[in-house]
Amino acid sequence: MGDKTLEGKTTRRGFLAGGAAAAAGAALVPAAAKAEGDPAILNLPSWTQELGAGVDAAPYGMPSKYEAHVVRRNVPWLTADSVSSINFTPLHELDGIITPNGVCFERHHSGVAEVDPAEYRLMINGLVDRELVFTLDDLKRFPRHNRVYFLECAANSGMEWRGAQLNGCQFTHGMIHNVMYTGVLLKDLLNEAGVKGSAKWVLPEGADAAGMTRSVPLEKAMDDCMIAFKMNGEALRPEQGYPARLVVPGWEGNMWVKWIRRLEVGDMPWHHREETSKYTDLLANGKARRFTWEMDAKSVVTNPSPQAPITHGKGPTVLTGVAWSGRGTIPRVDVTIDGGITWHEARVDGPSLPMSMHRFYYEFNWDGKPMLIQSRAHDSTGYVQPTKDALRKVRGESSIYHNNGIQTWAVNANGEAENVEIS
Ligand code: MTE
Ligand code: CO
Numbered sequence: 110m111g112d113k114t115l116e117g118k119t120t121r122r123g124f125l126a127g128g129a130a131a132a133a134g135a136a137l138v139p140a141a142a143k144a145e146g147d148p149a150i151l152n153l154p155s156w157t158q159e160l161g162a163g164v165d166a167a168p169y170g171m172p173s174k175y176e177a178h179v180v181r182r183n184v185p186w187l188t189a190d191s192v193s194s195i196n197f198t199p200l201h202e203l204d205g206i207i208t209p210n211g212v213c214f215e216r217h218h219s220g221v222a223e224v225d226p227a228e229y230r231l232m233i234n235g236l237v238d239r240e241l242v243f244t245l246d247d248l249k250r251f252p253r254h255n256r257v258y259f260l261e262c263a264a265n266s267g268m269e270w271r272g273a274q275l276n277g278c279q280f281t282h283g284m285i286h287n288v289m290y291t292g293v294l295l296k297d298l299l300n301e302a303g304v305k306g307s308a309k310w311v312l313p314e315g316a317d318a319a320g321m322t323r324s325v326p327l328e329k330a331m332d333d334c335m336i337a338f339k340m341n342g343e344a345l346r347p348e349q350g351y352p353a354r355l356v357v358p359g360w361e362g363n364m365w366v367k368w369i370r371r372l373e374v375g376d377m378p379w380h381h382r383e384e385t386s387k388y389t390d391l392l393a394n395g396k397a398r399r400f401t402w403e404m405d406a407k408s409v410v411t412n413p414s415p416q417a418p419i420t421h422g423k424g425p426t427v428l429t430g431v432a433w434s435g436r437g438t439i440p441r442v443d444v445t446i447d448g449g450i451t452w453h454e455a456r457v458d459g460p461s462l463p464m465s466m467h468r469f470y471y472e473f474n475w476d477g478k479p480m481l482i483q484s485r486a487h488d489s490t491g492y493v494q495p496t497k498d499a500l501r502k503v504r505g506e507s508s509i510y511h512n513n514g515i516q517t518w519a520v521n522a523n524g525e526a527e528n529v530e531i532s
Contacts, residue, residue: 172211178202181212184280187268192220195262197283200409200431201417206257206287206459206466210341213286215348216262219318222368226352231298231336235312235374238303245352248336251293251301256335256358257465259433261285261404263361266512269497273517273528276415281516281528282407287433287466288349290356292337295330299374304331308374313355316370323364324378325357329402333358336369359435359464360402361510404435406494407513408442408469408486419524423477430484432457432467437489439467446473448481448517448531455484463489480520481531497530 144150172179181196188194198214215221226245234240265284268274275281299311304327311330315321325334335356338345345351350367357364410430413419419426428446432439438461443452455469469484486494497514504511519529 176202179212181214182279184268184275193218195264195284197279198286199416200278200283200285200411201414203411204429204468206431206468207341208286208288208466210288210343210346210349213288213340213346213349214262214284216284216362217317217319217348218321221347222315222317223347224316224352224368229352231353231369232371233298233302233374234371236305236308236376237299237374238305239301241298241302243298245338248293248298248338248353251297253291254294254335255289255291256333256356257287257289257460257462258356258358259285259287259404259464259466260356260362260365261407261433261435263363263401263404263510266407266514266516267509269514269516269528270501270508270512271506273530276528278409278411278414278516279416282409284362285433285466287431288340289342290335290337291339291342292335292353292356295334295336295355295372296332298336298372299331302374304374307376310375310378312373312375312379313364313366313369314371314373315350315366316368321366322379323366325355325364327374329357329360357402359404361404364402401511404433405511405513406432406434406436406439406486406488406492408432408439408484408494409516410444410482410484410518413482413520413524413526414518415526415528418526419475419520422524423475426473426475428455428471428473428482430455430469432469432484432486433465434486434488434490434492435464436492437463438465439486440489441487442467442469443485443487444469444471445483445485446480449483452485477522479522481529482518482520482526483515485515498532 179199179202181198183194183196195216196214198208199212229245231243231248232241262284266281269281309327311325311327313323313325336353337356338353340346340349345354350369353369355366355369408430410428411417412429428444432442439457442455442457444455445452453471455471457467457469459468461467494513494515500512500514517529517531518526520526
Protein backbone atom coordinates (compact mmCIF):
# COMPACT_ATOMS: atom_id res chain seq x y z
CA MET A 110 0.00 0.00 0.00
CA GLY A 111 1.11 3.61 -0.41
CA ASP A 112 3.27 5.52 2.06
CA LYS A 113 1.54 6.71 5.19
CA THR A 114 2.41 10.23 6.31
CA LEU A 115 2.72 11.16 9.98
CA GLU A 116 -0.99 12.04 10.06
CA GLY A 117 -1.77 8.54 8.86
CA LYS A 118 -2.63 9.76 5.38
CA THR A 119 -1.73 7.66 2.38
CA THR A 120 -0.17 9.82 -0.33
CA ARG A 121 -1.21 9.46 -3.93
CA ARG A 122 2.46 9.49 -5.00
CA GLY A 123 3.22 6.64 -2.61
CA PHE A 124 0.29 4.71 -3.98
CA LEU A 125 1.44 5.10 -7.58
CA ALA A 126 4.95 3.94 -6.69
CA GLY A 127 3.56 0.98 -4.77
CA GLY A 128 1.40 -0.57 -7.43
CA ALA A 129 -0.30 -0.01 -10.74
CA ALA A 130 -3.98 0.80 -10.92
CA ALA A 131 -6.30 -1.98 -11.98
CA ALA A 132 -7.56 -1.93 -15.55
CA ALA A 133 -11.24 -2.00 -16.31
CA GLY A 134 -11.99 -4.95 -18.59
CA ALA A 135 -14.54 -5.37 -21.34
CA ALA A 136 -16.25 -8.72 -20.77
CA LEU A 137 -16.77 -9.42 -17.09
CA VAL A 138 -17.92 -13.01 -16.96
CA PRO A 139 -16.83 -14.78 -13.79
CA ALA A 140 -15.44 -18.29 -14.29
CA ALA A 141 -18.15 -20.87 -13.58
CA ALA A 142 -17.59 -23.30 -10.70
CA LYS A 143 -16.57 -26.82 -11.72
CA ALA A 144 -18.60 -29.90 -10.70
CA GLU A 145 -15.53 -32.11 -10.45
CA GLY A 146 -14.45 -32.61 -6.83
CA ASP A 147 -17.05 -30.20 -5.40
CA PRO A 148 -19.12 -32.01 -2.73
CA ALA A 149 -21.63 -29.14 -2.67
CA ILE A 150 -22.77 -30.18 -6.17
CA LEU A 151 -21.82 -33.90 -6.17
CA ASN A 152 -23.65 -34.83 -2.91
CA LEU A 153 -27.33 -34.40 -2.12
CA PRO A 154 -27.46 -31.70 0.62
CA SER A 155 -29.11 -32.56 3.96
CA TRP A 156 -31.94 -30.07 3.37
CA THR A 157 -32.96 -32.03 0.29
CA GLN A 158 -33.36 -35.21 2.33
CA GLU A 159 -35.81 -34.07 5.01
CA LEU A 160 -39.01 -32.01 5.26
CA GLY A 161 -38.66 -28.36 6.18
CA ALA A 162 -40.54 -26.20 8.72
CA GLY A 163 -44.28 -25.72 8.18
CA VAL A 164 -46.12 -22.50 7.47
CA ASP A 165 -46.97 -21.96 11.14
CA ALA A 166 -43.33 -22.01 12.31
CA ALA A 167 -42.78 -18.25 11.90
CA PRO A 168 -45.97 -16.11 11.89
CA TYR A 169 -43.68 -13.08 11.57
CA GLY A 170 -40.77 -14.08 9.35
CA MET A 171 -37.13 -13.53 10.19
CA PRO A 172 -34.00 -13.59 7.97
CA SER A 173 -32.11 -16.87 7.43
CA LYS A 174 -30.03 -17.97 10.43
CA TYR A 175 -27.00 -17.57 8.16
CA GLU A 176 -27.68 -13.82 8.06
CA ALA A 177 -27.48 -13.37 11.84
CA HIS A 178 -24.45 -11.09 11.47
CA VAL A 179 -26.56 -8.52 9.54
CA VAL A 180 -27.44 -6.32 12.48
CA ARG A 181 -27.34 -2.75 13.70
CA ARG A 182 -24.22 -2.14 15.75
CA ASN A 183 -23.18 0.61 18.11
CA VAL A 184 -19.83 2.04 19.13
CA PRO A 185 -19.92 1.74 22.94
CA TRP A 186 -17.35 4.48 23.63
CA LEU A 187 -19.35 7.08 21.67
CA THR A 188 -22.02 7.60 24.32
CA ALA A 189 -22.27 7.04 28.06
CA ASP A 190 -25.65 5.31 28.09
CA SER A 191 -27.57 3.26 25.50
CA VAL A 192 -30.88 5.12 26.14
CA SER A 193 -29.30 8.32 24.85
CA SER A 194 -27.34 6.80 22.05
CA ILE A 195 -27.12 5.74 18.44
CA ASN A 196 -26.57 2.58 16.45
CA PHE A 197 -25.67 2.11 12.80
CA THR A 198 -27.27 0.59 9.69
CA PRO A 199 -25.20 -2.33 8.24
CA LEU A 200 -24.88 -0.65 4.81
CA HIS A 201 -22.23 -3.15 3.62
CA GLU A 202 -24.74 -6.02 3.92
CA LEU A 203 -27.60 -4.35 2.02
CA ASP A 204 -28.37 -3.81 -1.65
CA GLY A 205 -30.92 -1.89 -3.67
CA ILE A 206 -32.22 1.31 -2.10
CA ILE A 207 -34.64 0.26 0.67
CA THR A 208 -33.41 -0.25 4.24
CA PRO A 209 -35.18 -3.23 5.85
CA ASN A 210 -37.13 -2.13 8.93
CA GLY A 211 -35.21 -4.34 11.36
CA VAL A 212 -31.83 -2.74 10.55
CA CYS A 213 -32.77 0.96 10.30
CA PHE A 214 -30.32 2.79 12.57
CA GLU A 215 -31.79 4.28 15.76
CA ARG A 216 -31.10 7.53 17.52
CA HIS A 217 -32.85 8.22 20.81
CA HIS A 218 -32.32 10.98 23.33
CA SER A 219 -34.25 9.12 26.06
CA GLY A 220 -34.88 5.60 24.78
CA VAL A 221 -37.85 4.15 22.88
CA ALA A 222 -41.32 5.35 23.96
CA GLU A 223 -43.84 2.46 24.12
CA VAL A 224 -46.93 4.26 22.84
CA ASP A 225 -50.34 2.54 23.04
CA PRO A 226 -51.99 3.34 19.67
CA ALA A 227 -55.44 3.48 21.31
CA GLU A 228 -54.22 6.34 23.48
CA TYR A 229 -52.23 8.02 20.76
CA ARG A 230 -53.19 11.68 20.15
CA LEU A 231 -51.77 14.41 17.94
CA MET A 232 -52.64 17.98 18.88
CA ILE A 233 -52.31 21.06 16.67
CA ASN A 234 -52.42 24.30 18.63
CA GLY A 235 -51.02 27.84 18.65
CA LEU A 236 -51.60 30.26 15.78
CA VAL A 237 -54.51 28.37 14.23
CA ASP A 238 -58.23 29.09 13.78
CA ARG A 239 -59.25 25.78 15.42
CA GLU A 240 -57.08 23.81 17.84
CA LEU A 241 -57.46 20.14 16.89
CA VAL A 242 -56.72 16.75 18.43
CA PHE A 243 -56.44 13.73 16.13
CA THR A 244 -56.54 10.03 17.02
CA LEU A 245 -54.63 7.58 14.82
CA ASP A 246 -57.91 6.65 13.08
CA ASP A 247 -58.59 10.34 12.42
CA LEU A 248 -55.20 10.64 10.68
CA LYS A 249 -56.04 7.68 8.47
CA ARG A 250 -59.11 9.52 7.09
CA PHE A 251 -56.93 12.08 5.30
CA PRO A 252 -55.58 11.32 1.78
CA ARG A 253 -52.57 9.01 2.04
CA HIS A 254 -49.25 9.31 0.20
CA ASN A 255 -46.35 6.91 -0.38
CA ARG A 256 -42.89 8.48 -0.59
CA VAL A 257 -39.37 7.07 -0.36
CA TYR A 258 -36.95 9.27 1.60
CA PHE A 259 -33.58 8.92 3.28
CA LEU A 260 -33.19 10.05 6.88
CA GLU A 261 -29.60 10.98 7.73
CA CYS A 262 -28.55 12.13 11.19
CA ALA A 263 -26.61 15.40 10.91
CA ALA A 264 -23.86 13.68 12.95
CA ASN A 265 -23.32 10.95 10.32
CA SER A 266 -19.54 10.75 9.57
CA GLY A 267 -19.02 13.24 12.44
CA MET A 268 -16.26 11.11 13.98
CA GLU A 269 -14.23 11.46 10.77
CA TRP A 270 -13.69 15.25 10.81
CA ARG A 271 -10.18 15.01 12.25
CA GLY A 272 -9.10 12.07 10.12
CA ALA A 273 -9.92 8.47 9.23
CA GLN A 274 -11.12 6.79 12.38
CA LEU A 275 -13.72 4.00 12.19
CA ASN A 276 -13.14 0.88 10.11
CA GLY A 277 -16.38 0.19 8.28
CA CYS A 278 -19.01 2.06 6.29
CA GLN A 279 -21.53 0.91 8.90
CA PHE A 280 -19.76 3.17 11.40
CA THR A 281 -18.58 5.98 9.11
CA HIS A 282 -21.86 6.30 7.14
CA GLY A 283 -24.50 4.15 8.86
CA MET A 284 -26.54 6.91 10.54
CA ILE A 285 -28.87 6.75 7.55
CA HIS A 286 -31.85 4.72 6.41
CA ASN A 287 -34.06 4.87 3.33
CA VAL A 288 -37.68 3.90 3.73
CA MET A 289 -40.99 4.11 1.90
CA TYR A 290 -43.33 6.05 4.18
CA THR A 291 -47.10 5.93 4.07
CA GLY A 292 -48.81 8.82 5.76
CA VAL A 293 -50.64 12.09 5.35
CA LEU A 294 -49.31 15.45 4.27
CA LEU A 295 -48.75 17.83 7.17
CA LYS A 296 -50.26 20.62 5.07
CA ASP A 297 -53.60 18.78 4.95
CA LEU A 298 -53.69 18.69 8.78
CA LEU A 299 -52.56 22.32 9.09
CA ASN A 300 -55.17 23.46 6.57
CA GLU A 301 -57.82 21.63 8.59
CA ALA A 302 -56.74 23.67 11.64
CA GLY A 303 -56.44 26.90 9.60
CA VAL A 304 -53.01 28.53 9.96
CA LYS A 305 -53.11 32.24 10.95
CA GLY A 306 -51.35 34.83 8.78
CA SER A 307 -48.76 35.65 11.45
CA ALA A 308 -47.53 32.03 11.69
CA LYS A 309 -43.98 31.30 10.57
CA TRP A 310 -42.89 28.13 12.37
CA VAL A 311 -44.22 24.72 13.25
CA LEU A 312 -42.89 23.34 16.53
CA PRO A 313 -43.21 19.54 16.68
CA GLU A 314 -42.97 17.77 20.06
CA GLY A 315 -42.32 14.08 20.73
CA ALA A 316 -44.01 11.89 23.36
CA ASP A 317 -40.74 10.29 24.55
CA ALA A 318 -39.14 11.10 27.89
CA ALA A 319 -36.95 13.65 26.05
CA GLY A 320 -40.13 15.50 24.98
CA MET A 321 -38.09 16.33 21.89
CA THR A 322 -38.97 19.68 20.38
CA ARG A 323 -37.72 21.03 17.07
CA SER A 324 -38.50 24.06 14.88
CA VAL A 325 -39.59 23.61 11.27
CA PRO A 326 -40.22 26.65 9.04
CA LEU A 327 -43.89 26.87 8.05
CA GLU A 328 -42.88 26.91 4.38
CA LYS A 329 -41.29 23.45 4.66
CA ALA A 330 -44.19 22.16 6.76
CA MET A 331 -46.66 23.25 4.03
CA ASP A 332 -44.47 21.84 1.27
CA ASP A 333 -43.61 18.12 1.62
CA CYS A 334 -43.59 17.20 5.34
CA MET A 335 -45.64 14.16 6.31
CA ILE A 336 -47.03 12.50 9.39
CA ALA A 337 -46.13 8.87 8.63
CA PHE A 338 -47.62 5.78 10.24
CA LYS A 339 -46.24 3.06 7.95
CA MET A 340 -42.67 2.23 6.90
CA ASN A 341 -42.01 -0.16 4.01
CA GLY A 342 -45.67 -1.18 4.15
CA GLU A 343 -45.98 -2.13 7.82
CA ALA A 344 -46.57 -0.11 10.98
CA LEU A 345 -43.63 2.06 12.06
CA ARG A 346 -41.29 0.14 14.34
CA PRO A 347 -41.30 1.38 17.98
CA GLU A 348 -37.67 2.49 17.46
CA GLN A 349 -38.73 4.65 14.53
CA GLY A 350 -41.58 6.44 16.35
CA TYR A 351 -44.59 4.07 16.47
CA PRO A 352 -47.37 4.90 15.89
CA ALA A 353 -46.51 8.16 14.04
CA ARG A 354 -43.51 10.33 13.24
CA LEU A 355 -42.78 13.54 11.41
CA VAL A 356 -41.06 13.17 8.01
CA VAL A 357 -39.01 16.19 6.88
CA PRO A 358 -37.73 15.17 3.41
CA GLY A 359 -34.06 15.92 2.66
CA TRP A 360 -33.50 17.67 6.00
CA GLU A 361 -31.34 16.53 8.91
CA GLY A 362 -32.68 13.62 10.95
CA ASN A 363 -33.06 15.44 14.25
CA MET A 364 -36.08 17.35 12.88
CA TRP A 365 -37.97 14.10 12.11
CA VAL A 366 -39.67 13.99 15.53
CA LYS A 367 -40.70 10.46 16.55
CA TRP A 368 -43.77 9.50 18.62
CA ILE A 369 -45.10 12.91 17.53
CA ARG A 370 -47.67 14.25 19.97
CA ARG A 371 -48.08 17.95 19.34
CA LEU A 372 -47.50 20.54 16.65
CA GLU A 373 -47.53 24.10 17.87
CA VAL A 374 -47.87 26.74 15.19
CA GLY A 375 -45.91 29.85 16.17
CA ASP A 376 -44.23 33.01 14.97
CA MET A 377 -40.82 32.20 16.51
CA PRO A 378 -38.66 29.06 16.59
CA TRP A 379 -38.22 27.26 19.93
CA HIS A 380 -34.56 28.20 20.07
CA HIS A 381 -35.48 31.89 20.27
CA ARG A 382 -37.84 31.18 23.14
CA GLU A 383 -35.66 28.93 25.30
CA GLU A 384 -32.23 27.39 25.28
CA THR A 385 -31.33 26.31 21.77
CA SER A 386 -32.59 22.92 20.69
CA LYS A 387 -30.98 23.16 17.28
CA TYR A 388 -27.67 21.66 16.25
CA THR A 389 -25.05 24.07 14.97
CA ASP A 390 -21.78 23.57 13.08
CA LEU A 391 -18.79 25.12 14.82
CA LEU A 392 -16.36 26.75 12.38
CA ALA A 393 -12.58 27.23 12.74
CA ASN A 394 -13.03 30.92 13.68
CA GLY A 395 -15.33 30.02 16.58
CA LYS A 396 -18.44 31.16 14.73
CA ALA A 397 -21.21 28.66 14.09
CA ARG A 398 -23.33 27.80 11.08
CA ARG A 399 -26.91 27.65 12.33
CA PHE A 400 -29.58 26.84 9.83
CA THR A 401 -28.04 23.95 7.96
CA TRP A 402 -31.13 21.87 7.49
CA GLU A 403 -30.69 20.31 4.05
CA MET A 404 -28.38 17.33 3.79
CA ASP A 405 -25.70 17.88 1.14
CA ALA A 406 -25.05 15.33 -1.60
CA LYS A 407 -22.98 12.40 -0.33
CA SER A 408 -22.00 8.88 -1.33
CA VAL A 409 -20.00 5.92 -0.05
CA VAL A 410 -18.74 2.67 -1.53
CA THR A 411 -20.29 -0.07 0.59
CA ASN A 412 -18.51 -2.99 -1.14
CA PRO A 413 -15.62 -3.48 -0.95
CA SER A 414 -15.15 -1.79 2.43
CA PRO A 415 -13.43 -2.72 5.72
CA GLN A 416 -16.30 -4.99 6.87
CA ALA A 417 -16.75 -6.40 3.35
CA PRO A 418 -13.35 -7.36 1.87
CA ILE A 419 -12.91 -8.89 -1.60
CA THR A 420 -12.63 -12.63 -1.01
CA HIS A 421 -12.64 -13.93 -4.61
CA GLY A 422 -9.22 -12.65 -5.69
CA LYS A 423 -8.50 -10.85 -8.94
CA GLY A 424 -10.79 -10.85 -11.95
CA PRO A 425 -14.39 -9.74 -12.42
CA THR A 426 -15.37 -7.57 -9.45
CA VAL A 427 -18.53 -5.67 -8.59
CA LEU A 428 -18.05 -2.43 -6.69
CA THR A 429 -21.24 -0.93 -5.27
CA GLY A 430 -22.41 1.87 -3.03
CA VAL A 431 -25.11 4.40 -2.23
CA ALA A 432 -25.54 8.12 -2.93
CA TRP A 433 -28.13 10.67 -1.86
CA SER A 434 -28.89 14.40 -1.72
CA GLY A 435 -31.31 16.45 0.36
CA ARG A 436 -31.82 18.72 -2.66
CA GLY A 437 -33.00 16.29 -5.32
CA THR A 438 -31.89 13.24 -7.28
CA ILE A 439 -28.42 11.84 -8.08
CA PRO A 440 -28.01 11.88 -11.88
CA ARG A 441 -24.36 10.76 -11.72
CA VAL A 442 -21.82 9.05 -9.47
CA ASP A 443 -18.11 8.81 -10.34
CA VAL A 444 -15.87 6.13 -8.88
CA THR A 445 -12.11 5.72 -8.83
CA ILE A 446 -10.00 2.71 -7.84
CA ASP A 447 -6.66 4.52 -8.14
CA GLY A 448 -7.16 7.35 -5.65
CA GLY A 449 -8.62 9.82 -8.12
CA ILE A 450 -6.09 9.57 -10.96
CA THR A 451 -8.82 8.19 -13.22
CA TRP A 452 -12.57 8.42 -12.63
CA HIS A 453 -15.28 6.23 -14.15
CA GLU A 454 -18.99 6.94 -14.33
CA ALA A 455 -20.81 4.36 -12.22
CA ARG A 456 -24.08 2.73 -13.26
CA VAL A 457 -26.99 3.99 -11.15
CA ASP A 458 -29.50 1.13 -11.00
CA GLY A 459 -32.95 1.18 -9.44
CA PRO A 460 -35.40 4.02 -8.79
CA SER A 461 -33.98 7.56 -8.94
CA LEU A 462 -36.24 9.47 -6.57
CA PRO A 463 -35.66 12.92 -5.07
CA MET A 464 -34.29 12.90 -1.51
CA SER A 465 -33.94 9.12 -1.64
CA MET A 466 -30.91 6.83 -1.70
CA HIS A 467 -29.59 5.79 -5.09
CA ARG A 468 -27.72 2.53 -5.74
CA PHE A 469 -24.65 2.54 -7.99
CA TYR A 470 -22.40 -0.18 -9.42
CA TYR A 471 -19.04 -0.29 -11.18
CA GLU A 472 -18.03 -3.61 -12.70
CA PHE A 473 -14.33 -4.07 -13.45
CA ASN A 474 -11.56 -6.62 -13.79
CA TRP A 475 -9.42 -6.36 -10.69
CA ASP A 476 -5.72 -6.97 -11.40
CA GLY A 477 -5.16 -8.02 -7.78
CA LYS A 478 -3.04 -4.95 -6.97
CA PRO A 479 -3.77 -2.47 -4.14
CA MET A 480 -6.52 0.06 -4.80
CA LEU A 481 -7.62 3.42 -3.38
CA ILE A 482 -11.39 3.44 -3.84
CA GLN A 483 -13.58 6.55 -3.73
CA SER A 484 -17.01 7.63 -4.97
CA ARG A 485 -18.20 11.15 -5.80
CA ALA A 486 -21.89 12.08 -6.09
CA HIS A 487 -23.34 14.76 -8.34
CA ASP A 488 -26.85 15.96 -7.49
CA SER A 489 -29.61 17.39 -9.68
CA THR A 490 -28.72 20.97 -8.67
CA GLY A 491 -25.22 20.51 -10.18
CA TYR A 492 -23.53 20.27 -6.77
CA VAL A 493 -20.56 17.87 -6.60
CA GLN A 494 -19.57 16.06 -3.40
CA PRO A 495 -16.34 17.70 -2.08
CA THR A 496 -13.14 16.10 -0.78
CA LYS A 497 -12.68 16.06 2.99
CA ASP A 498 -9.79 18.51 2.68
CA ALA A 499 -11.93 20.95 0.65
CA LEU A 500 -14.61 20.75 3.35
CA ARG A 501 -12.09 21.36 6.13
CA LYS A 502 -10.81 24.47 4.35
CA VAL A 503 -14.28 25.99 4.63
CA ARG A 504 -15.46 24.50 7.91
CA GLY A 505 -12.32 23.80 9.93
CA GLU A 506 -11.99 20.67 12.06
CA SER A 507 -14.16 21.62 15.07
CA SER A 508 -17.37 20.51 13.38
CA ILE A 509 -19.33 17.40 14.24
CA TYR A 510 -22.24 17.75 11.85
CA HIS A 511 -22.72 17.69 8.08
CA ASN A 512 -19.54 15.89 7.01
CA ASN A 513 -20.26 14.87 3.39
CA GLY A 514 -16.63 14.57 2.25
CA ILE A 515 -15.43 11.86 -0.14
CA GLN A 516 -14.57 8.59 1.64
CA THR A 517 -11.47 6.56 0.74
CA TRP A 518 -10.98 2.81 1.24
CA ALA A 519 -7.48 1.40 0.74
CA VAL A 520 -7.76 -2.19 -0.53
CA ASN A 521 -4.63 -4.35 -0.28
CA ALA A 522 -3.61 -7.29 -2.49
CA ASN A 523 -5.52 -9.68 -0.21
CA GLY A 524 -8.72 -7.71 -0.84
CA GLU A 525 -8.82 -6.32 2.72
CA ALA A 526 -10.01 -2.72 3.01
CA GLU A 527 -9.05 0.03 5.46
CA ASN A 528 -10.39 3.53 6.15
CA VAL A 529 -7.71 6.02 5.04
CA GLU A 530 -7.34 9.59 3.79
CA ILE A 531 -5.24 10.60 0.85
CA SER A 532 -3.80 13.98 0.02
N1 MTE B 1 -37.61 12.20 18.04
C1 MTE B 1 -37.78 12.01 19.36
N2 MTE B 1 -39.02 12.13 19.87
N3 MTE B 1 -36.74 11.71 20.19
C2 MTE B 1 -35.46 11.59 19.69
O1 MTE B 1 -34.54 11.31 20.47
N4 MTE B 1 -33.98 11.78 17.71
C3 MTE B 1 -33.83 12.54 16.46
C4 MTE B 1 -34.98 12.23 15.49
N5 MTE B 1 -36.24 12.30 16.16
C5 MTE B 1 -35.23 11.81 18.29
C6 MTE B 1 -36.37 12.09 17.49
C7 MTE B 1 -32.57 12.30 15.77
S1 MTE B 1 -31.21 13.16 16.31
C8 MTE B 1 -32.50 11.56 14.63
S2 MTE B 1 -31.07 11.44 13.73
C9 MTE B 1 -33.67 10.78 14.14
O2 MTE B 1 -34.81 10.93 14.97
C10 MTE B 1 -33.32 9.31 14.06
O3 MTE B 1 -34.40 8.57 13.56
P1 MTE B 1 -34.38 6.99 13.65
O4 MTE B 1 -34.25 6.58 15.07
O5 MTE B 1 -35.61 6.52 12.96
O6 MTE B 1 -33.14 6.53 12.88
CO1 CO C 1 -29.63 12.81 14.75
